[in-house]
Amino acid sequence: MNRTPTREQTGTAGDTAGDTTGDKSPEGSPTSEERLRRWRLVLGGANGSDGTGCSLEGSDSAMDRTLQALYGTPAGRGRGRGERSGGLGGSAPQVARWLGDIRTYFPSSVVQVMQRDAIDRLGLSAMLLESEMLEAVEADVHLVGTLLSLNRAMPETSKETARAVVRKVVAELEKKLAARTRSTLTGALDRSAKVTRPRHRDIDWDRTVRANLKNYLPEYRTVVPERLIGFGRASQSVKKDVILCIDQSGSMAASVVYASVFGAVLASMRSLRTRLVVFDTNVVDLTDDLDDPVDVLFGTQLGGGTDINRALAYCQTQISRPAETIVVLISDLYEGGIRDEMLKRVAQMKGAGVQFVSLLALSDEGAPAYDRGHATALAELGAPAFACTPDHFPEVMAAAIEKRPLPVPPAT
Numbered sequence: 001m002n003r004t005p006t007r008e009q010t011g012t013a014g015d016t017a018g019d020t021t022g023d024k025s026p027e028g029s030p031t032s033e034e035r036l037r038r039w040r041l042v043l044g045g046a047n048g049s050d051g052t053g054c055s056l057e058g059s060d061s062a063m064d065r066t067l068q069a070l071y072g073t074p075a076g077r078g079r080g081r082g083e084r085s086g087g088l089g090g091s092a093p094q095v096a097r098w099l100g101d102i103r104t105y106f107p108s109s110v111v112q113v114m115q116r117d118a119i120d121r122l123g124l125s126a127m128l129l130e131s132e133m134l135e136a137v138e139a140d141v142h143l144v145g146t147l148l149s150l151n152r153a154m155p156e157t158s159k160e161t162a163r164a165v166v167r168k169v170v171a172e173l174e175k176k177l178a179a180r181t182r183s184t185l186t187g188a189l190d191r192s193a194k195v196t197r198p199r200h201r202d203i204d205w206d207r208t209v210r211a212n213l214k215n216y217l218p219e220y221r222t223v224v225p226e227r228l229i230g231f232g233r234a235s236q237s238v239k240k241d242v243i244l245c246i247d248q249s250g251s252m253a254a255s256v257v258y259a260s261v262f263g264a265v266l267a268s269m270r271s272l273r274t275r276l277v278v279f280d281t282n283v284v285d286l287t288d289d290l291d292d293p294v295d296v297l298f299g300t301q302l303g304g305g306t307d308i309n310r311a312l313a314y315c316q317t318q319i320s321r322p323a324e325t326i327v328v329l330i331s332d333l334y335e336g337g338i339r340d341e342m343l344k345r346v347a348q349m350k351g352a353g354v355q356f357v358s359l360l361a362l363s364d365e366g367a368p369a370y371d372r373g374h375a376t377a378l379a380e381l382g383a384p385a386f387a388c389t390p391d392h393f394p395e396v397m398a399a400a401i402e403k404r405p406l407p408v409p410p411a412t
Contacts, residue, residue, distance in 0.1 A: 044068060063105040069098055070118055099136040111138045119146060129154050131161040139169045141363070145253025149302040167294050173261045173390075174293070181265050181394045188398035189239050189271050204229050239271045240324050240401055243315050247308070247331035248278045248300045254363035255330050256300055258390050262362075264293040266397075275318055279311035280304035281336065309337035312345040322352035326400045330359045333374040333385060342374075347381050355400040358385035362393060384408050 033054075040054040041064060056064050102114050115138060129150060137143060147154075147162045154162060191204065207229040215224040244266075246252070246259045256278070263276040267290035275287045278300050289295040308331055319325050327349060335342055350356050358378050361368040368387050375385040386408045388396055399406050 040064075041067065044072065059105070062101070066098060066101045066105060070114060070121065097136075099133070099138070103138060108138060112140045112142065115140075116142050129158050131158045134158060134161040134165055137165065139165045141169060141173075141254050141257050144169050144257050144297070145302065148256070148297055148300060149250060149253065151298060152301065163294060163298065166297055169257070170261055170293050170297070173258070174265065177261060177390055177394075178265045178268075181262065181397075182269060184394035184398050185266075185269065185272070185401065188401040192239070192402045237271070238273045240326060241273045241275070241319070241321055242266055242397075243275045243277065243318060243325065243327045245311050245315050245327060245329045245331075246276070246278045246300075247306060247311075247329075248280055248302055249304060249306050249332070249334070250302050251332060251369070252330070252361070253302055254365055255359075255361050256302065257297065258362045258393075259330050260293045260296040260300075262390075262393060263296065264290055267291065277311060277315060277318075279307065279314075281307045281310070283307075283311050283314045285314070305336045306331070306334055307337035308333070308335045309339075309342040309345065312342060312349075316345060316349065319349070319352075319354065322349070322354045325353075326355040326357065326397070328357045328359065328397075328400075330362050332360055332368060333358075333371040333378075335371065335374060339374070343377050343381065346378060346383055350382060355403060356383045357396060357400055357406065358383050359388045359396075360385050361387040362390065363387075364389055 036054040037056070037060065040056060041060065044064075044067070099115070102111050106114065134147075144166050147166060151162075208225050208227070209223055211227055211229055212223050212225045215226055216222070217224060244259055244263050246256055248256055260276070263274060266272050267274040267276075267287075274290060275285070276290055276296060278284050278286060280301070281304060284299065286296050286299045289299055308329070312327075312329070315327055319327075346356055358375075360370045360375065370385070378385045384406065386406075388409075392407070392409065395407050
């Protein structure tokens, strides 16, 4: 079977296996034999249909078998759909061996793509419930989303292993995201508290210059700063209230993972009071679990319908300081509740002074699917809805804290 679509995602097998000096011409380009080898691995060579006439030996042959096990069967013909899979067999240990093989021959980024393909093409969701496979899997955000969606069906013998997998991913995300988030938001919180008689080192020169432009002296080409504006000194008091309102429908799995990690990071900052609310057609407040994002994640229940209006109604009841509150709605906006009421609540919150942020996704998955009508309606209320990557999220929150226009990325 032609494997070209997958190679477009992961790079050719020859690239991942590594090149030797003998595989390239003096100018550095692959030789004709190496090109044939790569095409043979890309096309699969079933019954000689690839047309390369190239045979594989040693590690190339083993690599080809791992690819054949996954891509030698048409998509959708796995165990989860009642038919036998191509070559992974029917037991968790055999799948675990296959997972070990792909890590032997491919880099981590390619392994993660192949794992997702295996789940989709071969119906391996049921296999994720078996602890042997979980111990062998290359953990990433997408796998965590799959585990969370299977949480209610997972046997007790696998739950501890699943939690260990989730905890590993969460720890890596926290390590990557926490320091920058705290640094960015601490600066924003300090800047948001203005003083009019600052010490020299606390002067906000950009704002001071803008505030004194009327005092510009052309002959000296300078501005006379009659009024100084400075940053407030940091304090331990709560300066802002943040409410993360997260859609836990199945399509939002990666966003739920990232939002839970960010929720834990924000909750660790003394100058923020953070609340985390997840919803489908019901609303669950997971604020008490924010000290451990793994507990937050296992408190979610991915899938089901969506009632944004009900979730926002609950969030409204939690707002005591509107002018110092930021509500972050993370949803694809496919509303199953009362649309007009949802928009009315957003308008009410903004009218009261709440900073309202609407994120269509919080992930690295690219452009999300979303309800464009609802996104347009929110934009008309002054609450533009846009997708946000985890790296960009601290900047969005900093702008909300300082009540600046949100840094909306350009439309793609």
